[in-house]
């Protein structure tokens with residue numbers, strides 16, 4: 001699984017972090033960070049984050 005965030009769309013509110021905190025987090029500067037190739041165990045959380053993102057900024061580029 002490989003994911004990407006469109007930072008032209010991301011507004012950094014962190015809904016993704018609530019869904020999958022091991023994959024997405026907001027750093028001390030307020031920037032969104034993520035694991036580009038999360039383990040299979042994170043799939044449900046990633047799918048929840050994709051659905052929860054209000055900006056549709058998260059994309060699964062390889063399933």
Ligand code: SF4
Pocket residue numbers: 005009010011012013014015016017024032052053054055056057058
């Ligand atoms: S939920 Fe979407 S818009 Fe919000 S921080 Fe995560 S990727 Fe960015």
